[in-house]
Amino acid sequence: MASTPEDDLRAFQFERVLNQDTGRKTLNLLGSINGQPAIITAEKTAFNADRAPALVSPEGLPSLHLLQKNDIYHWFMGTLQQSADAAAAVKVNLIYPCTDVHIKKYSAQKPHMVVETPEVYARYVSRYIAEKVAGGRLNWVYNILEHRSESEKIVYEDEDKLTGFILLPDLKWDLVTMTSLYLSVIVHRTDIRSIRDLNASHLAFLRSMRDRVLSATSDRYAIASDELKVYVHYQPSYYHFHLHVVHVAHDMGSSAAVGKAILLDEVIQTLEVMQRVQAAGGTEIGYKDLEITYLVGEEHDLWRRVFEPLKQGLEPTI
Template identity: 40%
Template sequence: MADTTVKRERGSEETNELHCEVKKTKVDDNNGGDGVGAKSQNALSGFKTSNVLSVNAREKRIVLHGKVADEDAVVILEKTPFTEDTMDQVFKGSTLKLDMKNYIYSTYQLQASPHYNEIKTTLVCPATEKHISKYKHQESFFVEETKKDYETITLPFIEDQTTFSLEWVYNILQKKAEVERIVYEDPDPDTGFILLPDFKWNQKQVDDLYLIAIVHRMNIRSLRDLTAEHLPLLVNILQKGQMTILERYSLPSSKLRVYLHYQPSYYHLHVHFTKLGYDAPGCGVERAHLLSDVIQNLQSDPQYYKNRTMYFPLREEDKLLSKFKEAGRL
């Protein structure tokens, strides 16, 4: 299962580099920009493609590996979605070239004005082997993780990832970065969180709404750490997250999908809010756990996620997958 979307890295071994990963060429301050939303010099004018890491025709996305000024780089190009408020101008200012006509059916090539042809561009530079591997199409394998497996394989793997930190997460929580992107904050140290848009969402339409709630507590890594003690935190995230989205985006809770990932992309507890109907990356049953289900499970069994067997996919070059193979569990 290829995953070429821009997301925070899984594991603290990789997250230090990720703070520099999510950059669009038009907002790169190191290339003459004045900050978020400002235009900059073309940081990709000298990009030389080495190979194509993946292509997703359905999502209109391509991921390239190459060089920028002799440094390894990954470039992600994504066609931006249509917005209803621009359609009239798109048609008025465009030209049509007929491809085929048969009875009442015809197809055309529509040439729209340049400013309607934006391509969301993400630059990862300098890119490490981890980034290149992450965006490369790879086969996935389903893993069965018992309580013992977590204690003897997964937890030691997580705790061994000490080379880098979750600095980018702490920057958000401490208001050192992305302050202008915060949609809502509950500052309570035990039950509070910060809600902000995921980088996969351009915030121009609600059809693909995608927000992330990052908790203030530093000692909860994933679903496996949750017990009944954390129910006030989880209920608070669900209720206040839904309320904020209703007030700001006019989307009721009945149109939201609220869930956690296991395995997560990074080991600091966070919750995903996406619009129901949007096929968000990672929202499938093999990885996503509805927050409402998590709350009910912990209400029924305070140690539910400490004891249960968990199932999740890992890509073929994932180091955690190697650990499960070495232990004879795959």
């Protein structure tokens, strides 16, 4: 009998801690399941405001320990009543089997600010991207697009192979806390790997997708469109064009920071400027012609194989 995902998680054999973020209350663990490498990421869940009365009841706080009292101020440590279905204390993600790329991504690492010129992109980074889309690395994306996985979660879909996309909750969202709402948009077309492939010809596609994503999200979750931010990553974590839709109140940490996230509206405005330049008789340009500055961790292959060698005056190993 095949094992269930729950069976796999219970069979996890701990090896070491990859990273811990005390501010965001997350913990990344490396281990193995049935002899294959696996990663568990654990994150403390947000409080559910709808359960506030139960939270402060004796049943909701079954154990309390007074740490200190000073005049009107009191500090306690306590345990909460928990239920995996209604009041889970932790959200656990499992990547199994994981790759070396996953291990590097989820490990603590020193970040570096790098400048990717059009020349560096054309000579080295484009080749790196070609490596990363080979060998079935995007099978999980195609599983979603072809309805082999997560089809029950789809919020909105346009099935057109050129202008269509799927909108669905990201695995990082607990599906309960609206202020931490996080959705992903995965396009059906396969000719756009990252913003580097975008030019003025994609403007109508991007504008239409932005408007429909905001409308569908607002309708499904009763959240005003001005309470949502839509952005792309560069570098992205996988090379099939996708968008991130996040509640403006949600602290996404480095995932939404300068040097990683670029607002979709900003991308559209940049392409509009390019379009005006072309209309005025200028040469046809796109994001491939821009110098882009971003953060990359020292465990990332782009740092080790491209930017670190360039910094040392050596030829990149890609």
